[in-house]
Amino acid sequence: MNTTKMSIPIFKLTPLEQQAKWDDIMGQMISFVSETNADIDMAYDWVCEMMECDGFVENETAWDNFYDTFTEAYSFAE
16 A cells, blocks of 8 residues: 655644744744734744744644734734
């Protein structure tokens, strides 16, 4: 039986490294939004660049955490 991997990994790091890097980036979100006056699209692109991934919107947990962190950062920056 030939099994082929059907999905492409979202992140290139191991799960433990992913979580540490994600937590660090989410911790930097307030500074990033404050310094750049970023909207949600710009913040999303920044996170993707920092995580070296094409996107994470399909990962509900990651998206929810990103959205909550962004809205907090955005309200803080106003």
